[in-house]
Amino acid sequence: MGASATPRSVIQVSRIRKTYGATVAVSEVSFDVSEGEVFGLIGPNGAGKTTTMECVEGVRRPDGGEISILGLDPFRDVYQVQNRIGVQLQQAQLQKRIKVWEAVDLWASLYPKPMDGNRLLEQLGLADKRNALFMTLSGGQKQRLFIALALINDPEVVFLDELTTGLDPQSRRAIWDLVRGIRDRGKTVVLTTHLMEEAERLCDRVAIIERGKIIDIGGPEELVSRHCPTRAVVLATEDALAEERLRAIPRVETVMRRGSEFTIQGQGDDFVTEVIQCLSENRIRITYFRTVLPNLEDVFLKLTGHSIRD
Ligand SMILES: Nc1ncnc2c1ncn2[C@@H]1O[C@H](COP(=O)(O)OP(=O)(O)O)[C@@H](O)[C@H]1O
Numbered sequence: 612m613g614a615s616a617t618p619r620s621v622i623q624v625s626r627i628r629k630t631y632g633a634t635v636a637v638s639e640v641s642f643d644v645s646e647g648e649v650f651g652l653i654g655p656n657g658a659g660k661t662t663t664m665e666c667v668e669g670v671r672r673p674d675g676g677e678i679s680i681l682g683l684d685p686f687r688d689v690y691q692v693q694n695r696i697g698v699q700l701q702q703a704q705l706q707k708r709i710k711v712w713e714a715v716d717l718w719a720s721l722y723p724k725p726m727d728g729n730r731l732l733e734q735l736g737l738a739d740k741r742n743a744l745f746m747t748l749s750g751g752q753k754q755r756l757f758i759a760l761a762l763i764n765d766p767e768v769v770f771l772d773e774l775t776t777g778l779d780p781q782s783r784r785a786i787w788d789l790v791r792g793i794r795d796r797g798k799t800v801v802l803t804t805h806l807m808e809e810a811e812r813l814c815d816r817v818a819i820i821e822r823g824k825i826i827d828i829g830g831p832e833e834l835v836s837r838h839c840p841t842r843a844v845v846l847a848t849e850d851a852l853a854e855e856r857l858r859a860i861p862r863v864e865t866v867m868r869r870g871s872e873f874t875i876q877g878q879g880d881d882f883v884t885e886v887i888q889c890l891s892e893n894r895i896r897i898t899y900f901r902t903v904l905p906n907l908e909d910v911f912l913k914l915t916g917h918s919i920r921d
């Protein structure tokens with residue numbers, strides 16, 4: 612028979628629910644995470660991402676529902692689970708005056724078989740900050756330290772909550788590379804983000820959460836083609852016959868014209884190619900060309916009726 616091609620499921624969440632007083636933070640949330648994937652919980656602030664993640668980590672107890680992680684119960688088997696997962700700290704959880712190496716040593720002392728802290732610091736580009744006080748680190752350096760601490764026990768599953776919030780674009784990219792590196796070493800990553808670009812670039816699959824509920828789950832591209840299949844080409848041409856020719860493309864839905872600029876909308880993976888073929892076959896000379904492809908932001912808008920930034 613050989614090895615199965617189906618990846619092992621490492622997290623199963625079934626209909627969990629968590630309320631704080633009158634606030635329903637998480638309601639009937641279910642999802643599975645496979646070994647080796649980067650799974651994202653995405654949605655606006657207050658959607659219930661952190662609560663969901665903390666329930667899976669065993670930090671919060673849901674009011675109802677079932678959670679299994681690495682075949683274990685995050686509450687009943689808390690000790691085993693904690694040894695096999697890595698959780699990113701929040702800012703306030705480290706003392707301002709702790710030195711980088713002290714934090715790493717302290718975290719290493721919590722686990723039976725920790726990784727080499729110096730090597731981890733090197734891998735995360737923090738070797739020259741070993742003696743720096745935590746409070747003197749930049750935002751990106753702090754986040755890299757949190758990743759180092761989350762990896763100190765060589766965990767099988769790593770949880771990262773809003774990892775790049777507040778970082779500049781360059782630090783954000785550096786952190787994305789680190790997360791891909793973690794995945795490439797065979798670990799499973801569960802992350803939360805309200806940044807759709809981050810989700811698109813990092814996640815193999817995402818669950819879109821709003822008001823404590825999952826609205827849909829899938830790969831970023833899968834969700835885009837499911838909910839926002841229309842794409843557009845914007846081009847400029849002085850060709851008098853262009854409009855007629857463009858309208859004749861089989862999968863075109865609309866052609867809008869403003870002076871010499873055309874916006875052509877249609878569906879399907881081959882739509883852009885068909886526009887290019889039409890231009891080429893009819894020798895239409897263009898002075899400008901760009902595609903407008905829908906993304907997860909558009910999916911969110913479509914599914915919820917409002918922008919994730921509202
Ligand atoms: N400890 C808490 N006590 C009371 N309400 C909370 C607590 N933690 C979160 N909430 C509320 O639960 C909802 C979901 O919060 P959270 O899980 O932090 O969302 P997200 O991480 O998506 O921003 C919000 O309405 C939030 O105000």
Ligand SMILES: [Mg+2]
Pocket residue numbers: 657660661662772773803
């Ligand atoms: Mg949160």
